[in-house]
Amino acid sequence: MKEIFDKRYPVTSFFLxxxxxxxxxxxxxxxxxxxxxxxxxxxxxxxxxAIRLVPSQIWRLFSAIFVHIGWExxxxxxxxxxxxxxxxxxxVGSKQFFFLYLLSGxxxxxxxxxxxxxxLAAGASTSLYGLFAAIIVLRYASRNPYIQQLxxxxxxxxxxxxxxxxxxxxxxxxxxxGGAVGGAFLAILFPVKSERRMYNPxxxxxxxxxxxxxxxxxxxxxxx
Numbered sequence: 001m002k003e004i005f006d007k008r009y010p011v012t013s014f015f016l017x018x019x020x021x022x023x024x025x026x027x028x029x030x031x032x033x034x035x036x037x038x039x040x041x042x043x044x045x046x047x048x049x050a051i052r053l054v055p056s057q058i059w060r061l062f063s064a065i066f067v068h069i070g071w072e073x074x075x076x077x078x079x080x081x082x083x084x085x086x087x088x089x090x091x092v093g094s095k096q097f098f099f100l101y102l103l104s105g106x107x108x109x110x111x112x113x114x115x116x117x118x119x120l121a122a123g124a125s126t127s128l129y130g131l132f133a134a135i136i137v138l139r140y141a142s143r144n145p146y147i148q149q150l151x152x153x154x155x156x157x158x159x160x161x162x163x164x165x166x167x168x169x170x171x172x173x174x175x176x177x178g179g180a181v182g183g184a185f186l187a188i189l190f191p192v193k194s195e196r197r198m199y200n201p202x203x204x205x206x207x208x209x210x211x212x213x214x215x216x217x218x219x220x221x222x223x224x
Contacts, residue, residue: 012085065105067122104130111178113222130183
């Protein structure tokens with residue numbers, strides 16, 4: 001427990017805790033029926049018709065990040081968050097990592113909202129794909145050999161997982177691509193601890209405008 005909730009990585013530890021607590025609550029309150037559609041919906045899964053009908057349910061863009069469909073889905077994502085989150089939090093810093101994780105997940109769920117309007121979707125993979133994409137983008141601007149090597153490794157993992165998203169039924173390709181797009185923009189927007197001048201103010205402003213503009217466009221498309 002001490003190693004999992006490491007104070008050196010407070011945001012990763014926080015997201016691990018929230019994800020585990022949500023899954024535990026799903027298990028305890030459903031009598032084992034934690035992977036049913038009504039349970040997933042009740043705990044905050046992404047469901048576009050609900051948002052179109054009741055726009056105040058826009059919070060599902062964030063809550064869906066912490067909801068998982070079954071044991072395998074939960075274990076794969078929480079292990080990925082444990083290893084990937086610690087690496088990325090170390091590179092970008094805790095504050096930036098907090099927003100990178102949540103906003104990448106939000107963008108992934110906006111893609112789900114716009115392009116798979118009838119799907120019930122959930123999981124941390126929207127955010128995790130954002131982390132992959134962020135380090136891949138930073139690889140090409142960084143002078144740090146560690147970030148460059150990590151970015152190369154992430155590129156391989158990203159391609160393999162993206163192929164899996166296409167071939168394996170039931171996986172949200174839209175959510176994964178959207179998370180990656182969000183992470184790529186946010187990598188330019190947020191400074192890296194060791195290289196805060198990696199991108200100039202104009203590039204950061206451009207990334208922010210593109211991210212916000214895309215989010216508004218997808219929200220508009222989904223509401224229609």
